[in-house]
Amino acid sequence: MKNLLVLVFILLILVTAVFLLPEPAAPPSGVDGAAAMAEPAATASAITVIRNVRLFDGEQVHAATNLLLRDGLVHSIGSELDVPAAANVIDATGMTAVPGLIDAHVHSVGSARADALRFGVTTMLDMFRPPFDFDQMHAERESAGPTEQADLFSAGFLATVAGGHGTQYGIDVPTLAGPEAASEWVAARKAEGSDWIKIIIEPGWGKRALPTLDAATVTALIAAAHANELMAVAHVSSYDDALLAIESGIDGLVHLFGDREVDAPFLAAAQANGIFVVPTTPVLAAIHGHDDTDWIPAHPLLGPRLTAAQRESLARRFPAPDDDGSAWSNVQANVIAMHAAGIPILAGSDAQNPATTYGASLHHALRLLVGTGLTPLAALRAATRAPANAFGLQGRGCLKPGCRADLLLVNGNPLLDIEATAMIDAVWKNGHRIEFKLPVAPVDSASADATPQSSIDLLSAPTRWMAAADDYMGGNSTASIAWVDEHQTRRLSITGQVAPGYAFPYAGAMWFTNTIPMQPVDHSAMTQLVLEFDGPDSDYQVLLFSGANQSLPPVQVPIQAGRPNTIRLDSINHLDLARLRAIGVFASGSEREIKFTIQQALLESM
C-alpha cells in the first residue's frame, strides 16, 4: 500500500503541475480569442442590477427605472424588481443606459474587437476580411460567456473584378469575370461563412480609373445572394452607381455618395426597394476635407482608452480633396433627405481608414449624423435598432428582457445631447463589466510612447539580421549573408542554395525586431514595408512573424526582384503590428543557387 500512496502522491503532483502551467499574460485580445472562451464563466453568472437609470431600449426612452442583467442577458426591467441578494447593485442616478453600439461598417484587423469594446461598441459589421477564422468568429459571437472583445459579423471576401477596388491590399481576393461566375462565387462565400455579400461598384476616384463589375454581374450576384438567403450590400461612391445597385435589387448601400444630391426618383427607387444606407460619415468627412478628429484623443474619457496605434490611425490623413467643398455638404443633405424619406440610416465608421479608429470613431459618427440634422434619438437608433433590424441581428441593439446584456452606461442624457455617448461610465458585454485596461505594453515598447519614428531603416542594424534557411528545419537549403558597404550605402548580400529536402524549401535572411530574437516589439505606428532587392527573377517571399506568441504562423507576401515592393501592413489580416517579432526575406520554390542583394528595407509610417 505504501507504493500506492507514493503513486497517488505523484498523480497529485501531475495535476498540480497543470495548474502551474503559464496562462496568457495579457487580457485576451485580437488573436487569442480562443483563450477568452475558455475562461471560467463565473463572472457571467453574476447578477448585476443597475438602479435609477434612464434607459434607451433601442426604440424609446424610459425615465428612471431598474435593469437586471443575468446569465449574459437582460433579465428584467422595471421600477419594482426582485433584487437577488447576490446581485451587484449599481446606482446610476443621472446616467443613461444605451444598448451596446453597433458599428455597421468596419474592417476588423489586429486588436479591433478589443479596441471597439472599450468604447461601448459591442458588435461590428465587417465589410471585408479573409474568412480564415470564421468558425471561431461565429462561435465567439454565439457565446453569451464573458469576453473582452466585440462580436463580429462579416461579408468575408468582397465581390470585385481582377484589378478592381479591393484587390490592392495584398490579399488574394477571388475575383469575378462575369455574371455566369456569380452563382458559384456566392456559394463559395456562403460555404466560407460569410454573413452577407458585399459588392464593389467602383469605377475609380480622382484621376484614377479602376475596372469594376458590370451591371449584369451585379444583378447576377444579388440574385445569387438572395437565392442563398444572403443579403447583398454595395460599396458605391456615386449617385449613378448607387442607382444601378438599387435597380439591380441591392439590400443596402454601405457608403453614401457626395457627387450630387439625391432627387425624387432616387428616393422613390430606394423606398420601393426597401434599402438601408450606411453613411460612413467619419471617413467621408475626412476624405472631403472635414477631418477634425483631434477632439477624440483630447476627450477626457475617450482619450485614455486609445492605444498608441489608435491615436496614430486617427492622426493619419487622406490626400487633400480636389473637390470644391460641395461633396461633404451633399453627403449631409443626402443623409437627412433619406432619413426624411424613411430610409433606414445605419451608423458606420469604416475604421481603420485614415482619421478613424475602432470604437471611438463611432461616437464621432453619431455626432456627424446629428450634425446632418438627425435628432439624437434617430442617431442612437442608427447605431442600435436600425443595424440590428437591417442585418437581422437577434438580441442586439436593444435593451429589453431577453436581449444580450451588451450596454453602455453614460453620464448625462445622450437623447438631449449626443456628445453624452462619449461620457462613458461603464461597458458591459454579455453581462460582464469590461475593465478599461489597455493591452499590456509588450517588451521593448517603451519607445511607443516617445515620438513615433516615421521610418526605420532595417539595414542600419546589421546585428539584427541572421541568415536563415530550411536546414534549420531539417531541409537541405543553405544561406549565408554578407554586408556590402560602398558609396556610403550598406547592402545585404545573401547567397546560398534552395535545395529539396524540406516541404517548402527556402533560404534567405531574417530581421528581428528585438535584440532578443523573436521577442515582440510594438510597431503599430508603421503602415508599410518597402523592400527593394536585386536578383534573378524568381520566387521570393516576405514572412512577417507577429502575434501573442511565437507559435502563430507567419504571414506570407510574395515579392519581386528588381523593383521596390511596397507592402501595406495595416491591411494585412493576422498581422499584429503591435507585437511584431521578425521579418524574413526568402527565396523559395524550385531548386537553385540563390544570390540576391537587399538594397533597401524600410518600415515606414505614412
Next chain:
Amino acid sequence: MSKSATIEQIRSHWLVLARFIECQWLNLLRTPAYTLPTLMFPIMFYSFFGLLMIRGQAQYLLCTFATFGCIGAALFAFGVGIATERAQGWLTLLQATPAPIAAVLVGKGFGAALFAAIITLIMSVLAAVFGDVRMATGQWAGLLLVMVLGSLPFSALGIGLGMSLAPNAAPAVLNLIYLPLGFLSGLWIPVSQLPGWLQDVAVWLPPYHLAELALHVTGTRSGSALISLAILTGYTLLFVLFAAWAWRRPKTSMNQ
C-alpha cells in the same frame, strides 16, 4: 448472497485492481532502461523539432508530438509487453487464476495513461518555458485529458498486436506501424506541409484525428471537432473488436 458478502466482493475487486496497478507501477519504476527511453524519445523529438528546428510553431507541435508520444507509449506498453508476457507464460498463468482480465488490462492501461500524462506534462513545461506557449489552465488540462483518453484506442490496438505477434517480432512490427503512422498523420511535420496526396491519406488515420482533438482543445484550431471525435470513436470500436478477437483466438501452438 448476503449484503456484506457483496460488499466484500466489490472491495476485493478494487483491491485486485489496485494490486495490478501497483505492480505495473513498480515494474515501470524498476525498469528505468525501458521507462526513461520511452518517455524521453517523444520529448527529445519535440525538443529537437518542435522547439529547436521549427521555430514559432511550439503550440501546434506540442499537440502533435504529445499525440506521437502517447500513441507510442500505448502501442509499446501493450504490444511488446503482452507479446513478451504471453511467450513467458505469465499471461497463461494469470488466465488460469481468478484474476479478472479487465484488471490485468487496466493495470497495463494505467501504465500507458501515466506515460501519456507524464509525456504531455513534460512537453507542456518545455513548451511554456522554451516555446513561449501560453494557454488557459483549462486548455492545458484539456490537452492532458485528451492525451490520456486518446491513448485508449491505441492501447486496444496494442493488445490486438501483442496477442498476434511473436515477442521478438513485436518491437520491429510495432515500429513499422508506429513511425509511418506518426509521419503520415502529420505528427512530425504539420499536415499542411505534406504533399497533397499525403494529406488525403492523413485524414483517414486515427493519430491525425487525435492530434486534431488536441489542437481544438488547446484553441490552436477553431471550429468543430465532432468529425474527428466521431472518426476516432469509430477507430476505437474497430481496435477493441480486433483486441477481443485476438484475445479469444484459439492458441494453436502450445508450449509443448
Next chain:
Amino acid sequence: MHSKAVATCRNLSHRYQNHAALDDINLDLQPGEITVLLGPNGAGKTTLIHLLLGLVQVQQGTITVLGQAAGRREARQHTGVMLQISGVQDNLTVFELLQLFVSLYPRAMELDRLLAETDLQSLHNRRFGQLSGGQQQRVLFAIALCGNPQLLILDEPTTGMDPAVRRQIWSSLEQRRKRGTAILLCTHDMHEAEQLADRIVLLNHGRVITHDTAEQIRRRLPSQLIKVRSSIQLTSIAASDNVQSISRTDDLLTIYCHFAEPVVRAILNADPDASELEVTGTDLETAFLALTKANPSTVEAKHE
C-alpha cells in the same frame, strides 16, 4: 465415487489441426489423492492440463471442475496451478508477487504462513529475476498454494530443485493430500511418482494406457529385465504371457517379463551360444519405458 471427485473428464478428445492430442480420456481426480500424470513428451499432458484449467476450449466430451465447467471463475477460485513458465514479472519481489496472487483468491492463505510453508521467508525481499532456478520454482509453487485450492495442478514442480527442497515440497503436498486436496502432478521423475502417487495415469499418444493405483500398476508391470546377446528367433520366446515386451538391436535382446527364469531357460535352450546374459529387477521408470516402447506408434516422436 464419482460424485465425490473434484474434477472429472468424460470422453474427452482434442485435436490440433489434423492430429489428435487427446483421444477419449476418462479421468477422476479425487479429494485427498495425488494423481500422477505420466507420459513421454507429446503424449498430451499439457493439453489435458490446459483443458482442466479452461485455457483451451473443450472440443469434445466434458470436463467438470468443482461442479463447474472448466475455466469458470468459481472453478478457478479453488484451483491452484503451477505451470512450466519461463518468466513472471522479474522486477517484483517475492513478497509483492505473492501479495498480488493472494489478492485474487477468496480463501487465500495468510502471506506469512505461505512464506513459511514454502520456506521463502529469507527471500521475500528479493526480486524474482535475481533468484536461482530452484528458488523461482518455489515461488511458483507458493503461487499455486496461495488460494488454499481444492484442486492443485502441478506441471513438473520439482525441476531444477536440490534434493532437500524437493523433499520439502513433497511433504507439503502430502500435507495437502491429508487435508483433502485433489492433486494432479505431472512429472518425468519416476522416483517422485513412486513416492507420491495414489494413482497413476499413463498417457501416451493421447490415450490413457493405464489408469490405476500405483500398487496395482507396479504389480501389473514386468518386474524383471533380461539383456542377452543371441541370434534366436524372437517368436520362440514372445509367445509367452510372461513376456511383456521384447526388442532387438543387432543381436542384443532386451526383454521385460514378470519372471526371468523360464525366459532365460528358453533362450539358453534354443541358443547355447547366447552371451552377456544380465538379469535385473525393474523400477517404475524402466517399466514405464517398457510400456511406452512396447507401443509401436511411439517409435516416431510426436510434435504438437
